[in-house]
Amino acid sequence: MFFIISFVLFFSIFQSSLSNEINLYTTRHYEADYEIYRKFQNITGIKVNVVSGKSKPLEKRIIEEGKNCKGDLFFLADAGRLYSAEKKNLFQKIKSSLLNEKIPTHLRNDYWYGITKRxxxxxxxxxxxxxxxxxxxxxxxxxxxxxxxxxxxxxxxxxxxxxxxxxxxxxxxxxxxxxxxxxxxxxxxxxxxxxxxxxxxxxxxxxxxxxxxxxxxxxxxxxxxxxxxxxxxxxxxxxxxxxxxxxxxxINISGIGVLKHSPNKINAIKFLEFLVSEEAQIHLSKNSFEYPIVENIEIPEILKLIxxxxxxxxxxxxxxxxxxxxxxxxxxxxxxxx
Ligand SMILES: [Fe+2]
CATH class of the missing domain: 3.40.190.10 (Periplasmic binding protein-like II)
Known part of the structure; x- marks a missing residue:
């Protein structure tokens, strides 16, 4: 009996450590966002599962799910909304020197990071x-x-x-x-x-x-x-x-925070770091016509003109x-x- 329980326990820990995915809750509905998620998946092998909706219902869902929430990341438009989610205790602090280096200080805080700018x-x-x-x-x-x-x-x-x-x-x-x-x-x-x-x-x-x-x-x-x-x-x-x-x-931002009970935190940070890569920044700006959050990234012709x-x-x-x-x-x- 003891061996069976140990085996089941070992197997479930083994399985969750292998879980090569992230769950992204997002209020954005751009097709271009999905293209960049697929690109991330192709490069890293980490599958991006998307739950999309409006900010208030998604916020409510995360709160109701509490510790059982499978969400890793929450993507929101407007710093005001990110702050609101932060104050409801939905995010956790993460450490990434890459994000701190690439995203200007006034476009992030300890709990969330600007990904694009408007x-x-x-x-x-x-x-x-x-x-x-x-x-x-x-x-x-x-x-x-x-x-x-x-x-x-x-x-x-x-x-x-x-x-x-x-x-x-x-x-x-x-x-x-x-x-x-x-x-x-x-x-x-x-x-x-x-x-x-x-x-x-x-x-x-x-x-x-x-x-x-x-x-x-x-x-x-x-x-x-x-x-x-x-x-x-x-x-x-x-x-x-x-x-x-x-x-x-x-200036305002679209930005992401890592959710408090994120089951795939390491993958989530990898994903955030990918979103500030030159490739992802160019892609997002080219398709949504927002400005890149990272300095000195090429912007599309229309944005240059205006x-x-x-x-x-x-x-x-x-x-x-x-x-x-x-x-x-x-x-x-x-x-x-x-
Ligand atoms: Fe908008």
Missing amino acids: ARIIFYNPEYINSEKIKNLNYEDLGNKEWNDSIAIRQSNNVYNQSLVASLIYNLGEKKTSEWLENFVNNFYKTPMGNDRAQILAVAAGEAKLAIANTYYYALMLSGKKGKSQQEAAKKVKPLFPNKNNRGTH SKEFKEDKDTPVEIYGKFQTRSFNLMLEKKWN
Whole structure:
């Protein structure tokens, strides 16, 4: 009997040490992500099992599964969401000098790592607005009277907007941000609705003068991957990178943390390290039109064309988007940003 139990025990330990896989929970739905997972599998022999969904249900699932959660990694868009998962105690700290060396300090923390980067910028239609006149625009200027009834932006429950406001609280303080928000919300051209691409379309159609949206949506429209009519609309619109004469343009990330009860931690770290390799970074940027998280990686032609005036804010740690999220959201609601 003793021998049988020992054998079963030995066999199950032996089997789990051989388990050549990782379980990735992700909120991203890009086909290109799956291609890079397959590439990782081909190189290392480690199979990537993907569970995809929206951030809240996945978060809930991980919490409910607790110690039995088979997930190794959680991939989320926006530092605010990563921070939220961290505060719910979903992640564990890992050690990787490679990740620390390749990912700039302000784009990671002890629990999660930026994998790609995006900028939240302004779009305008040069048919209605003189490029010269607005070339030095700052986010702070969007509260000025001249932009009354002009600005297209999505709702306050959108995490990208909460992160943008959090970056203003960090840089200007809460009092100034609150004053700015009051005027900014007054400048909306209509009650916010729709996604980032809808805001760009409103500017293309001449309904709004300025739109705020993430860079990759615009690049995606320009690429033709969203159809001919969106491509034509995007061509009418120009990007403007705010705050280029001071702290630089607001940056956010898509990033990953290793889950607390990860059964395949070593493989998970290998996977993270693969995602910051030159090959993976080029692939992700080429297909999602996000910026590589690693410096000096070749970006696709469309991104090069639109990013000529891009000066990135490298002084604001993205972690503060999570820390200030509640304060940001409350301020936005207080100022009647729906
Ligand atoms: Fe997005």
